[in-house]
Amino acid sequence: xxxxxxxxxxxxxxxxxxxxxxxxxxxxxxxxxxxxxxxxxxxxxxxxxxxxxxxxxxxxxxxxxxxxxxxxxxxxxxxxxxxxxxxxxxxxxxxxxxxxxxxxxxxxxxxxxxxxxxxxxxxxxxxxxxxxxxxxxxxxxxxxxxxxxxxx
Numbered sequence: 001x002x003x004x005x006x007x008x009x010x011x012x013x014x015x016x017x018x019x020x021x022x023x024x025x026x027x028x029x030x031x032x033x034x035x036x037x038x039x040x041x042x043x044x045x046x047x048x049x050x051x052x053x054x055x056x057x058x059x060x061x062x063x064x065x066x067x068x069x070x071x072x073x074x075x076x077x078x079x080x081x082x083x084x085x086x087x088x089x090x091x092x093x094x095x096x097x098x099x100x101x102x103x104x105x106x107x108x109x110x111x112x113x114x115x116x117x118x119x120x121x122x123x124x125x126x127x128x129x130x131x132x133x134x135x136x137x138x139x140x141x142x143x144x145x146x147x148x149x150x151x152x
Contacts, residue, residue: 032085034098040105041084047112048077054119058142061123064149080108114138122146 033041052073059065087104091097118138121127132139 032088034088034091034101037088037098037101040102044084044105044109044112045081047109047116048080051112051116051119052077054116054123054125057125058119058122059146062146064146066149080112083108115142118142 055073056065056070084101084105087100088098091100094100114135115138117127117131117135119142121132121135121139122142
């Protein structure tokens, strides 16, 4: 009887909706991104989240923060998340074993890494000099873009 009483906290409408959502979404994600690719997708999503985080801190530091600009980045982020799915589907159509998926995903990871690193530099966070040199062009581009936003 005690066991059934403890299920009252588990069998809630909210948990039912979450389980239904997961049951519907999981096969869709598996279809779009393929099997055994969770780790690389998690890395990409974490990098995108860090890019957003460092971008917010950098723009607040140089006083170019604008919620309008932040909201305009949502479609860009959805596009970045959709590209590996498209590449995976093209791999399946062409019969290639992940060539496009991994190429696109690693390209996006590199692009996002340079962006988040440049944002961290703009935010004033400590960074090894070798890394700063490696992403120097991105740091310069972001600084110029921030200066243009300030002058408007």
